[in-house]
Amino acid sequence: MQDLHIVDGDSAAGCLRHAIVTGQLSGEVFALNDWLSVGPLGSAAGRTDFLSTQYLPPPPGAGEPDDLEPGDDVFARWDALKTRFQVPGRAILWISGNASDHVLLRMACHMLEATRVKLWQVSVPAFGDWFESVATHPPEALARFAPTARPLSSATVANLAREFIAIAAHPEPVRHLDTDGTLRYRSIDLHDALLLTCCPYQWTPANYVAGNAMSRCERRNGLSDHFFAARLRALINRGQIESRTPLSDAGWDWRINVRRAGGTDLR
Structure with a gap:
C-alpha cells in the first residue's frame, strides 16, 4: 500500500498533492478538512450540532469562507479511512505547532490505533513569523520535510490516543496551545x-x-x-x-x- 499523507485543511492538502503530482513526493493525501481546536470532540452528534449553530453557509453570491465544510462528519471520515488499512501500510501525519494539529496528532492515534497502519509524523516547523501551519509552506518545502518523518512507537500511539480521550472530555469549546505545549481550555467568547x-x-x-x-x-x-x-x-x-x-x-x-x-x- 502506498503512503497516505494525513493533514488538516484544504490548503495544506493542495500543497501536498502538488508535490505528489510534480514527483517530489509519493503517495496520496487525506484531508481532514476541519478545525480541531474548536468544538466538541466527544461524539459525532455533538460536533455536528456545534458546527450547525456556529458555521453558517453564505447566501447565494456572497463571499465564502475558505475552509471547513459544516455538516461534514469528521468521525465518519475517520471510519471510512480505517477500512483502507486492512493490510499493513504507512500513514504520515503532517503536524505543525498549532493547537488544531496538536489535537489532530492525538485524534489520529485514537482513531487508527486498532488498525494495522504504521503511523509516522512529520513535524513541520514555523515559517518565519507566520502562523504555525502546514499550509504556510510551499510544496517544494514540504517535500524537503518529508525525509524527516519518524515512526511513532506503539507505546507513543497508545499514550497519544489516551491524551485525545482526555481532550475530548473537556466541555470548553476552544482549545488554546501555550508556548510550553500545554493545551488549555477556554470559552467560546475568548476572542x-x-x-x-x-x-x-x-x-x-x-x-x-x-x-x-x-x-x-x-x-x-x-x-x-x-x-x-x-x-x-x-x-x-x-x-x-x-x-x-x-x-x-x-x-x-x-x-x-x-x-x-x-x-x-x-x-
Whole structure:
C-alpha cells in the first residue's frame, strides 16, 4: 500500500498533492478538512450540532469562507479511512505547532490505533513569523520535510490516543496551545474582546474586521474565518456590534458593513 499523507485543511492538502503530482513526493493525501481546536470532540452528534449553530453557509453570491465544510462528519471520515488499512501500510501525519494539529496528532492515534497502519509524523516547523501551519509552506518545502518523518512507537500511539480521550472530555469549546505545549481550555467568547478592538466606530466591511482579528491571533492559535464570522454574528445579536443590514437567518454574508456599537456616520 502506498503512503497516505494525513493533514488538516484544504490548503495544506493542495500543497501536498502538488508535490505528489510534480514527483517530489509519493503517495496520496487525506484531508481532514476541519478545525480541531474548536468544538466538541466527544461524539459525532455533538460536533455536528456545534458546527450547525456556529458555521453558517453564505447566501447565494456572497463571499465564502475558505475552509471547513459544516455538516461534514469528521468521525465518519475517520471510519471510512480505517477500512483502507486492512493490510499493513504507512500513514504520515503532517503536524505543525498549532493547537488544531496538536489535537489532530492525538485524534489520529485514537482513531487508527486498532488498525494495522504504521503511523509516522512529520513535524513541520514555523515559517518565519507566520502562523504555525502546514499550509504556510510551499510544496517544494514540504517535500524537503518529508525525509524527516519518524515512526511513532506503539507505546507513543497508545499514550497519544489516551491524551485525545482526555481532550475530548473537556466541555470548553476552544482549545488554546501555550508556548510550553500545554493545551488549555477556554470559552467560546475568548476572542470577542479582540474582535471589538478590531471593529471601528465607522462602517467597515465585516471581512476587514475579521481579517484584522485573525492576523492578531497568537501564532499557535490561529482560527478560521468561519469562527470569526460566528463570533461577529454573536456580537451583533448582543448589540455590541451593529450591522448596516439585517442579519439573514439563511447564512453569513461577508459583504455586510459593521461598526462598534455607539458609532456615528461620518458626514
